[in-house]
Amino acid sequence: MNNQQNPKAIIVIFGATGDLAKRKLFPSIYRLYQSGKISEDFAVIGLARRSWSNEILRDKVGESIEDAFSSREDLEHFKSHFYYQSFDVTDSGSYQGLNDLILELEGMYHTEGNRIFYLAMAPEFFGTIAINLKTYCLKDNAGWARLVIEKPFGHDLPSAQLLNNQIREAFDEDQIYRIDHYLGKEMVQNIEVIRFANGIFEHLWNNRFISNIQVTSSESLGVEDRARYYDHSGATRDMVQNHMLQMVALLAMEPPIKLTTDEIRSEKIKALRAIRPIKSDEVDESFVRGQYDDGVLNGEQLHGYREEAEELANSNTETYVAGKIMIDNFRWAGIPFYIRTGKRMAEKSINIVVEFKDIPMNLYHQDESDRNPNLLVINIQPNEGITLYLNAKKTGHGSVAQPIQLSYNNNGAHSINTPEAYEKLLYDCMLGDATNFTHWDEVAYSWSYIDSILQAWEKKEPDFPNYASGSMGPKEADELLEKNGHHWWSIT
Ligand SMILES: NC(=O)C1=CN([C@@H]2O[C@H](COP(=O)(O)OP(=O)(O)OC[C@H]3O[C@@H](n4cnc5c(N)ncnc54)[C@H](OP(=O)(O)O)[C@@H]3O)[C@@H](O)[C@H]2O)C=CC1
Numbered sequence: 001m002n003n004q005q006n007p008k009a010i011i012v013i014f015g016a017t018g019d020l021a022k023r024k025l026f027p028s029i030y031r032l033y034q035s036g037k038i039s040e041d042f043a044v045i046g047l048a049r050r051s052w053s054n055e056i057l058r059d060k061v062g063e064s065i066e067d068a069f070s071s072r073e074d075l076e077h078f079k080s081h082f083y084y085q086s087f088d089v090t091d092s093g094s095y096q097g098l099n100d101l102i103l104e105l106e107g108m109y110h111t112e113g114n115r116i117f118y119l120a121m122a123p124e125f126f127g128t129i130a131i132n133l134k135t136y137c138l139k140d141n142a143g144w145a146r147l148v149i150e151k152p153f154g155h156d157l158p159s160a161q162l163l164n165n166q167i168r169e170a171f172d173e174d175q176i177y178r179i180d181h182y183l184g185k186e187m188v189q190n191i192e193v194i195r196f197a198n199g200i201f202e203h204l205w206n207n208r209f210i211s212n213i214q215v216t217s218s219e220s221l222g223v224e225d226r227a228r229y230y231d232h233s234g235a236t237r238d239m240v241q242n243h244m245l246q247m248v249a250l251l252a253m254e255p256p257i258k259l260t261t262d263e264i265r266s267e268k269i270k271a272l273r274a275i276r277p278i279k280s281d282e283v284d285e286s287f288v289r290g291q292y293d294d295g296v297l298n299g300e301q302l303h304g305y306r307e308e309a310e311e312l313a314n315s316n317t318e319t320y321v322a323g324k325i326m327i328d329n330f331r332w333a334g335i336p337f338y339i340r341t342g343k344r345m346a347e348k349s350i351n352i353v354v355e356f357k358d359i360p361m362n363l364y365h366q367d368e369s370d371r372n373p374n375l376l377v378i379n380i381q382p383n384e385g386i387t388l389y390l391n392a393k394k395t396g397h398g399s400v401a402q403p404i405q406l407s408y409n410n411n412g413a414h415s416i417n418t419p420e421a422y423e424k425l426l427y428d429c430m431l432g433d434a435t436n437f438t439h440w441d442e443v444a445y446s447w448s449y450i451d452s453i454l455q456a457w458e459k460k461e462p463d464f465p466n467y468a469s470g471s472m473g474p475k476e477a478d479e480l481l482e483k484n485g486h487h488w489w490s491i492t
């Protein structure tokens with residue numbers, strides 16, 4: 001890892017006219033600039049087919065950071081670092097022109113040959129771009145070259161493997177930065193610190209003391225204007241294969257021997273490898289899928305998924321998934337990791353609940369139903385913080401125990417913090433720190449796990465829609481936990 005604090009680089013964004021660039025990348029680069037993390041020595045080249053000019057790109061950049069800039073002068077100066085080139089990634093002639101522009105800007109901005117190629121485009125282009133960058137010697141320069149790849153990384157294991165082979169023809173594994181923006185979220189990064197910097201937790205972090213772990217990422221938004229992508233993907237590929245399994249890996253992994261990229265990744269890989277594969281005839285016992293119907297959320301009447309766009313009218317794509325993941329290793333044997341994620345649910349919330357086992361003889365709660373197990377809750381979004389649920393004496397009532405909460409609130413400047421996550425990850429990439437990016441082996445184990453679930457589902461037509469917009473998902477997701485004597489904890 002390079003410890004240089006003000007990295008210098010040319011950032012080339014493939015797909016600069018798109019949604020991701022506008023909503024996440026431009027604001028993130030601005031915040032890095034504003035906070036002094038990148039100095040004057042950077043330039044951004046935006047590429048896409050439409051015939052924009054530098055001025056048009058700069059205007060768009062300005063619009064995307066409208067609420068954030070500190071002064072007009074500062075904004076104009078920042079925007080002047082942006083350059084646009086009309087570019088078709090499938091046209092080899094374009095790459096020579098890009099090379100010329102990069103060389104010119106490297107001279108102007110003294111970026112020492114450091115280059116980031118950020119692929120903010122549909123994944124079918126990733127392989128072509130990577131190979132062309134090699135063919136036209138764009139990656140063989142005096143400084144470092146890094147390739148940032150957006151999700152989805154493939155559609156299943158074979159397509160991900162194919163894509164990876166194409167990319168690896170041009171770039172080494174340590175030059176590839178596969179983005180999972182959940183790994184840039186402050187409280188997701190906090191999981192390791194909470195676990196490995198606190199004796200009270202790490203000693204209890206196993207199947208002797210933990211009853212179950214629940215990971216929820218619920219969204220109140222629906223499919224919005226991403227129907228074409230989403231209907232081809234569904235919640236399992238969109239959220240479970242990456243974000244949800246990454247959080248499970250961080251919760252389940254063994255302590256790394258050092259806080260280095262390789263050691264942390266190696267422990268995450270081992271955790272993912274230990275996930276028990278699901279046999280196709282057992283999928284229904286462990287996984288539940290759903291699709292949202294119409295319903296009411298915050299007083300607003302909402303359409304069901306199939307009414308959101310014409311092409312969704314007969315869709316059987318799942319917008320909700322809940323599952324029970326078992327990890328077959330010494331630490332976790334027998335302990336379920338429950339996950340759930342879905343669109344158009346009652347609220348936007350990402351949280352982790354670690355439910356501890358009860359003590360052998362509870363003197364204060366003899367009736368099973370009125371026990372309050374100790375919980376460790378990690379709130380990731382929109383609230384950021386940690387809460388420990390304990391039992392303490394009820395004041396003035398003899399020996400009556402009541403649940404209390406010890407809370408730490410980390411809510412800072414960012415409540416809905418996706419751009420902030422991108423900002424951190426982009427900076428990590430500039431520093432050469434790949435810890436919070438996914439290694440190919442993590443991607444491969446995750447696909448291999450979910451492929452069997454998806455294949456089983458493909459064979460059976462679902463009974464959709466099966467949950468109301470504004471609810472917490474289908475009732476089968478509650479039954480999934482009830483079978484084991486558990487229930488979802490409702491945490492806000
Ligand atoms: N948007 C989001 O919130 C998220 C997006 N992602 C991923 O990021 C990537 C980009 O997504 P998003 O920005 O939403 O997609 P968009 O469809 O909004 O943008 C696609 C971009 O690709 C350009 N493009 C398409 N074909 C070509 C071509 N042949 N040559 C050059 N440029 C081309 C388009 O510009 P033009 O038409 O001018 O050529 C446009 O700039 C995808 O992989 C997506 O899955 C991941 C997480 C979240």
Ligand SMILES: O=C1O[C@H](COP(=O)(O)O)[C@@H](O)[C@H](O)[C@H]1O
Nearest residue numbers: 181217219238239350381417418
């Ligand atoms: O990757 C994705 O994530 C978002 C949810 O991200 P969050 O940071 O707001 O939790 C999801 O809406 C989208 O469908 C998916 O592609």
